[in-house]
Amino acid sequence: MAMRPLRSLLSFEEALKVCLEKTEPIERRESVPLAEAGGRVLCEDITASSDVPAFDRAAMDGYAVLAQDTYQAGTLKPAALEVIETLYAGDLAKKKVGPGTCTEVATGVKLPPGADGVVRVEDTERVGSRVSIRRPIHPGQYVSRRGEDVRRGTVVLRAGNLLTPSRVGVLAAVGRAEAPVYERARVHIIASGEEVVEPGQPLADGRVYNINSYSLAAIVQDTGARATLAGIVADDRASIRRAIEEGLDCDVVVFSAGSSVGERDILVDVMQEVGKVLFHGIAVKPGKPTLFGRVGRTLLFGMPGYPTSCLSNAYMMLVPMLRKMMRLPVRQEERAQASLSTRIVSVTGRHQFYTVRLDDGEALPAFKESGAITSMSEADGYIEIPANVDLVEKGEKVLVRRF
């Protein structure tokens, strides 16, 4: 077993820069039904092919009138009009509103010809076919004008827009049954290690369960990307190479290596055979033995085997990459400010990922060691301590990125 220790470590900032530089936004496009379009990113500008509303319409339930018929109206001396027609939602007027007449309208109904405003039902009193108007209106009052919301030919949404619920509504408003969007990122997740066993199987002596494939799948899916699990592959060159090649139709292959340097070396060798190693080893704690490379257009991550190291790397590097790939906006709102409950001494020269619990505005250390999955599961989030900071004092304000 020729163990090659990691030599020169890249700084975390340099490593992240390399990761993001090599990450291209996805150009593949697809069309999805509107009912499934929420959270996706538009790949085309959307131009309204008609006005919204498509016609002048009543903005209130009431009576469509000629405004001038109401100018003298008041509570004490109401204006009396003849109701010539009643329009329910979707109805079109058959009659023209002229002086002394009006048409009863429901909100949203197309304004009858002749009418130039609507008197709200609250300001009227109806007796048989006559209605008393108790308040004057001006022309255009309680009318939504054609094109007031969206004018035909206007670009209502732009390529790159994230489809929030209201933007999905805009697509519906301009009559689109489908949304043209960029495809989501696809991530192929491989575990390796002779000692690794799938959960649900009996655990022989000396073996451990495959944790990383599942925690990686959860974090990948949380970004909106798709995860495929390739299971556990044997620790030999041929198996690892085959597993990587099977994932090359994905945007990213994430390899959660066995925990030893020897196994990682096989992955380095295979990466060099089939593609290019971009870096190996980062000055970050935990997560040092991280490998990053590329085969064709697929990016490859060799994550450390320890669950916390693997997941903290995913939070700090894989997630920003996937968000860039999927053109998702930067999310600042997930960071909560808290004051540190105790002084933390960090390892100078290594960017530290430090898990914390949040309690009433205080951030309490939750970190145990990178082999312990409970360091993360009992935490609410993490703080990052840059490599050039060796001490964070008790009471200092820190930004906590929530899990």
Next chain:
Amino acid sequence: MAMRPLRSLLSFEEALKVCLEKTEPIERRESVPLAEAGGRVLCEDITASSDVPAFDRAAMDGYAVLAQDTYQAGTLKPAALEVIETLYAGDLAKKKVGPGTCTEVATGVKLPPGADGVVRVEDTERVGSRVSIRRPIHPGQYVSRRGEDVRRGTVVLRAGNLLTPSRVGVLAAVGRAEAPVYERARVHIIASGEEVVEPGQPLADGRVYNINSYSLAAIVQDTGARATLAGIVADDRASIRRAIEEGLDCDVVVFSAGSSVGERDILVDVMQEVGKVLFHGIAVKPGKPTLFGRVGRTLLFGMPGYPTSCLSNAYMMLVPMLRKMMRLPVRQEERAQASLSTRIVSVTGRHQFYTVRLDDGEALPAFKESGAITSMSEADGYIEIPANVDLVEKGEKVLVRRF
């Protein structure tokens, strides 16, 4: 057409209180594969059936030794040991480590019998079957003890825990292939109105596209709940009743009523026939003509027809209800603080939902009118102005809830 104007309006706080009081957390349970468990909520405490790690293991690549053999070791005077065996990941020792001997181990390997510590490969020099140890270790050094992460019998996760990526990892660590979780909420979405047409269809004169079903589906899915779209139903009592009854196997039926008071009256009447109206009319702007009731264990919302009113009600009432149903934690981190770019005069007596754009820490009004879907699609989020506040000054700090 007997139009019944809304009479007594409930305050927004009272309405929200009623909504949340009538909302019961879902008790239905299911088991989901671990690879799909992220974001779900556990319905059982999870107890570790074995220790994690299940055995004392090497925490570093190196040599398993008797610590006392290294006490005198130093750079200038290394201790020399005989390598009796090499253990790769998953291997079990065949030989016992005794004085003067050691076993080469990969990280994660079960500590061989006899050994009580590990010397890191960095602190050694190997020549043939002999290795020089340049640094002393103490007993237990670079060894992860059996049960150090999780002790057998410990409750590692609790019912009600949201399955974050690291908690999914904990399930894997204790060997679970499936996660016992509460079911997600199911929401049945119905549109009504003779004037409403599905997107993708031609738009006849006087008609509008069905916007609300799609923006509601997006907001419902965004909470993690499942949405079923029941399409557009006719505005008569029998059709509306049938549509509601078809949705009664869901947790919530959301009815985006036609826009007129007349249509809403049909819904009120049907709700009274088949169940109970809990409130009708809220002092909130937009969103006043909102109806809430219950049929059996299914909650019913009659949302106003205007897209902004419908969606703002969904943000302010439906989302908190769904989150309570699904036992999801309150999310404060989605609120961003900003200073208001201009004075806003609000309607006293009505809780106002006010859309804003965010620009460099400033919140700029984006509201047009409740009929306009663009009031929301061009906004980044909203602020709420309570009913007893009639004025928010320029420069005041406001909390913006992002879309």
